[in-house]
Amino acid sequence: MIARRSLLMFAGLFVLFTIIGLFLGAANISLLLVQSFAYALIALGLNIQWGYGGLFNFGIMGMLMLGGAAVTFISYPVNAQFWGSEGPLMLGKALMAFLAGFLLVWAARHADRIGIKGRWKTFVTIIAWIVAYIVYRSQIDPAAAYIETAGGGWVGGLGLHPVLGWLFGGVLAAGVAYVVGKICLGLRTDYLAIATIGISEIIRALLKNMDWLTRGTLTVSPISWPTPIPQDLQAQGVSISDSFIYARLGFLGLVIVILAVAFFLVQRAYGGPWGRMMRAIRD
Structure with a gap:
């Protein structure tokens, strides 16, 4: 019964898309189909969270x-304006400050290895977070301001x-x-x-x-685009109206392949140990 209902829903969507395509044209219907298959990928992710594991994420x-x-x-x-400015150098300094702060916090979190435990460890960790934040912001704020003004935005x-x-x-x-x-x-x-x-x-x-x-x-x-654009097809002698259709059909074909691969991998995973774990979480 549920399978029949699902098939009827998909058939209804197909009829609706066909009717829309008759009024808007083939180029628009191909765009809608690309967007629909992209949302289908999102639906797969939601199904893993909520359908398999019963987790509202x-x-x-x-x-x-x-x-x-x-x-x-x-x-x-x-x-090119960004790469020709001082922006990359300033971002490099900000990245180094971030890594230094990360290492400082990591060392504070493992301070018990050198005998610092209890409240003293908590105090040292808090101080490490504060110092890491100040050091990072002292580098990233000037870099961001420079990029937005003189580094191409x-x-x-x-x-x-x-x-x-x-x-x-x-x-x-x-x-x-x-x-x-x-x-x-x-x-x-x-x-x-x-x-x-x-x-x-x-x-x-x-x-x-x-x-x-x-x-x-x-x-x-x-x-x-990941596939040839209409202008490329027009350069090969394809008419303007057909070029938009063929370009979007190429994009649609790529999206369908990605969706099919993702669906296949999810189905295989669901039938394996990972799937049993997800069902156990839901149950």
């Missing part, structure tokens, strides 16, 4: 934002292929999700939802306000 929205920022950083054209991208941006976004989101998972380990139901929505808000605030790195809420166009 808002953190997936933060991971989605990280993926978008990663594609911007990897695939946006190179900002923002860092820009690396001008690489968008698929590399997608891969980098997945790796970045996975790394952050691992840290979040370690922090939220053991939380369930409302507690997990509250904790992860807080983390998503932190990520959103960072990406929105770090204009010098992520462009904030401003446009990041143009980002190159």
Whole structure:
């Protein structure tokens, strides 16, 4: 009964898209299909969290934002004005300050190995966090102000292929999700939802306000397509109307392949030890 209902729902969506395509044209319907399959990837992630594990996790929205920022950083054209300024050097100093602060906090967290325990360890850890924060902000704030004024407004991208941006976004989101998972380990139901929505808000605030790195809420166009664009097809003799259709069909085909691979891997994982673990969490 449930399978029949699902098939009817998908058939209804297909009919709706077909009707829309008759009024808007093939180019618009192909765009809608690309967006639909992209949202299907998001639905797979939600299904893993809520459907398999029964965990209401808002953190997936933060991971989605990280993926978008990663594609911007990897695939946006190179900002020559930034690389020709002192911005890279200043960011390098900020990165070194961040690493130094990280090592300082890590050493304070393991101060018990040299005999500092109890309240003294807590005191040393708090002081380490304060010092690390001050040192990092003393380097990153001037760098951000310089980039926004004299460094081209923002860092820009690396001008690489968008698929590399997608891969980098997945790796970045996975790394952050691992840290979040370690922090939220053991939380369930409302507690997990509250904790992860807080983390998503932190990520959103960072990406929105770090204009010098992520462009904030401003446009990041143009980002190159992972498949031939209409202008490339027109140069090969394809008509203007057909070029838009073929270009979007190529984009659609790539998205369908990625969705199929992701679905296959999720299904295989669900049938293995990982899937049994997720079902045990839900039960």
